[in-house]
Amino acid sequence: MFLMYRPTADNLVPIRLDIEIDGQRFRDAFTWNPSDPDSEVVVFAKRTVKDLKLPPAFVTQIAQSIQTQLTDFRSYEGQDMYTGEKVVPIKLDLRVNHTLIKDQFLWDLNNFESDPEEFAKSFCKDMGIEDLEVGPAIAIAIREQLYEIAVQNVTSARESRINKKGRRGFDHIQASKTGGNAVDLFKLFGNKSSVVRKRKEWDVYEPIVDLLSNEEVDALEAKEERNNR
Amino acid sequence: MATETTPPSKPSPELPSANPATPTVDVPPPSAAATPTPSTSATTPATVTPRLPEPDADVVHIPSYSRWFSWNGIHECEARFVPEFFDGRSSSKNPRVYKYYRNAIIRRFRENPNRKITFTEVRKTIVGDVGSIRRVFDFLEAWGLINYAGSAKPQLKWEDKETKSAAAAAPQGSDVAAGGGGADVSVPKKRVCSGCKTPCTIACFASDKHDMTLCARCYVRGNYRVGLSSADFKRVEISEEAKTDWTDKETLQLLEAIMHYGDDWKKVAEHVSGKSVKECVARFIKLPFGEQFDGPPESAELDTELGLQNQAIPTKRMRLSPLADASNPIMAQAAFLSTLVGVDVAEVAARAAVTALSDLGEGKQQESNNASNGDKLNMMEEALVEAKSQLEKEEEELEKTISGIATQSKEIEDKILQFEEFDLEMERKRQLFQQLQDRLFVDQLTILFNKTAAQKSGENTGEVIKIE
Numbered sequence: 001m002f003l004m005y006r007p008t009a010d011n012l013v014p015i016r017l018d019i020e021i022d023g024q025r026f027r028d029a030f031t032w033n034p035s036d037p038d039s040e041v042v043v044f045a046k047r048t049v050k051d052l053k054l055p056p057a058f059v060t061q062i063a064q065s066i067q068t069q070l071t072d073f074r075s076y077e078g079q080d081m082y083t084g085e086k087v088v089p090i091k092l093d094l095r096v097n098h099t100l101i102k103d104q105f106l107w108d109l110n111n112f113e114s115d116p117e118e119f120a121k122s123f124c125k126d127m128g129i130e131d132l133e134v135g136p137a138i139a140i141a142i143r144e145q146l147y148e149i150a151v152q153n154v155t156s157a158r159e160s161r162i163n164k165k166g167r168r169g170f171d172h173i174q175a176s177k178t179g180g181n182a183v184d185l186f187k188l189f190g191n192k193s194s195v196v197r198k199r200k201e202w203d204v205y206e207p208i209v210d211l212l213s214n215e216e217v218d219a220l221e222a223k224e225e226r227n228n229r
Numbered sequence: 230m231a232t233e234t235t236p237p238s239k240p241s242p243e244l245p246s247a248n249p250a251t252p253t254v255d256v257p258p259p260s261a262a263a264t265p266t267p268s269t270s271a272t273t274p275a276t277v278t279p280r281l282p283e284p285d286a287d288v289v290h291i292p293s294y295s296r297w298f299s300w301n302g303i304h305e306c307e308a309r310f311v312p313e314f315f316d317g318r319s320s321s322k323n324p325r326v327y328k329y330y331r332n333a334i335i336r337r338f339r340e341n342p343n344r345k346i347t348f349t350e351v352r353k354t355i356v357g358d359v360g361s362i363r364r365v366f367d368f369l370e371a372w373g374l375i376n377y378a379g380s381a382k383p384q385l386k387w388e389d390k391e392t393k394s395a396a397a398a399a400p401q402g403s404d405v406a407a408g409g410g411g412a413d414v415s416v417p418k419k420r421v422c423s424g425c426k427t428p429c430t431i432a433c434f435a436s437d438k439h440d441m442t443l444c445a446r447c448y449v450r451g452n453y454r455v456g457l458s459s460a461d462f463k464r465v466e467i468s469e470e471a472k473t474d475w476t477d478k479e480t481l482q483l484l485e486a487i488m489h490y491g492d493d494w495k496k497v498a499e500h501v502s503g504k505s506v507k508e509c510v511a512r513f514i515k516l517p518f519g520e521q522f523d524g525p526p527e528s529a530e531l532d533t534e535l536g537l538q539n540q541a542i543p544t545k546r547m548r549l550s551p552l553a554d555a556s557n558p559i560m561a562q563a564a565f566l567s568t569l570v571g572v573d574v575a576e577v578a579a580r581a582a583v584t585a586l587s588d589l590g591e592g593k594q595q596e597s598n599n600a601s602n603g604d605k606l607n608m609m610e611e612a613l614v615e616a617k618s619q620l621e622k623e624e625e626e627l628e629k630t631i632s633g634i635a636t637q638s639k640e641i642e643d644k645i646l647q648f649e650e651f652d653l654e655m656e657r658k659r660q661l662f663q664q665l666q667d668r669l670f671v672d673q674l675t676i677l678f679n680k681t682a683a684q685k686s687g688e689n690t691g692e693v694i695k696i697e
Contacts, residue, residue, distance in 0.1 A: 139356050
């Protein structure tokens with residue numbers, strides 16, 4: 001029942017940067033391949049600073065931030081985590097430039113063929129999204145959630161192992177701890193004859209893509225700024 | 230190394246045979262210096278000399294060593310230089326993903342080919358991990374498929390020539406091999422290696438064609454930019470370095486000498502203090518107009534001679550300045566050519582050019598006739614200039630329409646592909662539904678039979694089966 005931490009076949013790391021130096025703020029998000037050598041981090045930081053014409057002080061900060069996030073990731077890599085039947089709900093709620101996206105769907109953690117990048121690409125294609133920056137943002141959002149879930153799994157697996165040494169009823173604890181946000185497929189679909197969702201749930205699971213006007217974008221940005229402070 | 234003489238004609242736009250869908254692609258001509266024999270699979274690039282750029286937003290230039298590129302295929306040199314996508318070690322890195330990255334980057338660049346595109350703005354729009362995207366980007370940039378000659382400008386001032394031509398000719402920013410653009414090479418007294426960025430001592434290896442300098446260590450280790458081979462580099466002793474740099478004064482003397490003595494290189498070398506015959510010739514060839522000036526001007530060639538009046542010139546630079554500001558680089562070039570050539574020759578060439586033009590039925594006939602009758606060379610100039618510009622305009626329009634058509638057809642191809650996929654999906658779904666329908670029908674039949682059977686055998690039970 002214990003598997004290595006490997007939510008997807010290629011295991012890309014979602015990296016978020018939010019650095020402020022001398023009043024200049026740099027925010028970014030992208031995916032990083034952890035099998036790239038660490039020397040690439042500095043190369044990437046320098047390239048980004050050069051392309052965006054940022055002051056050179058950003059190079060070290062960016063490199064450090066990426067490195068920290070990578071190290072965190074690597075500390076979970078190779079850890080055992082519980083994955084039984086593991087279908088988790090993923091929620092998308094993000095805004096990229098003028099496009100607002102809300103969506104909810106189920107993701108099978110056991111199937112390593114599931115690829116957030118492919119999902120993002122076909123999502124943009126199917127929904128006819130023209131802004132090219134949306135795709136990467138979706139992939140990153142999915143990966144971040146998968147990462148969160150995996151982290152929870154690893155910690156709960158650790159705890160249950162500790163508990164195992166102390167008590168019996170191991171299975172009972174496992175089921176309750178790790179079944180947290182996973183969807184128990186059997187419960188959901190066991191006694192029904194159809195896998196098709198009930199009509200009333202269709203709205204919840206339907207993707208919503210909104211194009212915002214400039215004023216709406218400004219209003220939302222102002223709200224986000226206030227929330228961040 | 231034999232020197233080839235290339236006919237001084239304007240390079241005609243070629244369509245590479247592999248991909249009819251790309252916009253018109255221009256291939257620069259090989260320089261007058263010999264090219265290393267191009268081996269198979271595009272390992273050795275043809276030399277790229279800084280040539281005057283054509284001011285046309287819809288024509289995309291790529292160097293001749295990248296003519297293997299096609300939208301739908303993957304060439305073996307791509308598999309060699311970006312192997313991570315082709316070795317099957319990672320499930321998310323496969324040729325399909327590589328094609329997606331590559332085509333997305335190139336498409337993005339070609340939306341605005343006059344502007345250099347940065348890696349950061351491209352990776353924000355591509356779904357994938359930034360490390361792989363960056364490697365594909367660097368590969369494409371090194372091979373000139375993007376950001377190629379994006380900001381080359383016509384050269385007129387001798388002192389700026391070297392730096393700018395070095396920057397324009399050498400593709401910049403390649404991380405694949407050591408050291409990208411030859412921006413370091415700018416009339417240096419001190420040679421800095423473009424590979425390891427250390428100052429060179431004792432001896433170094435220079436490639437004039439690509440304006441690169443490598444220290445001995447980098448040369449031996451093979452730290453070249455993509456596409457170079459060891460044959461491109463010449464050994465240069467540092468101790469003699471200082472002597473071989475050409476100052477402006479020497480270049481000026483060289484040009485004056487050429488003007489006076491023409492092809493007599495011995496006299497030219499005498500006139501130029503401190504340079505041997507070979508050096509003079511080599512230097513002259515390297516000048517940006519060198520390759521166009523090849524032997525006596527041919528009267529039938531419209532492109533080389535516009536027959537501008539030649540005046541007795543004390544200093545070429547002074548005379549160049551009135552026309553040097555001309556937006557038309559051809560004009561500037563013609564100005565230079567006219568200064569090199571005698572008055573009589575220019576006149577003869579001008580007349581021949583005018584007759585050729587009038588044969589084609591372009592230009593203002595009356596003005597040319599008047600000019601050829603009288604001594605008014607100025608009017609002739611104007612007529613020729615106008616005729617020339619009209620010709621150019623037509624060519625530009627033609628190129629624009631062709632490339633417009635090419636992009637449109639590519640778009641239509643994409644759409645057709647999408648529709649085909651969609652059709653396929655629809656067909657599958659239809660079949661699926663058909664199957665379901667059939668099954669449902671079978672179920673209904675069975676139930677019906679069972680019902681009738683049950684009724685016959687078990688009438689007393691009185692069960693009613695509802696068929697949903």
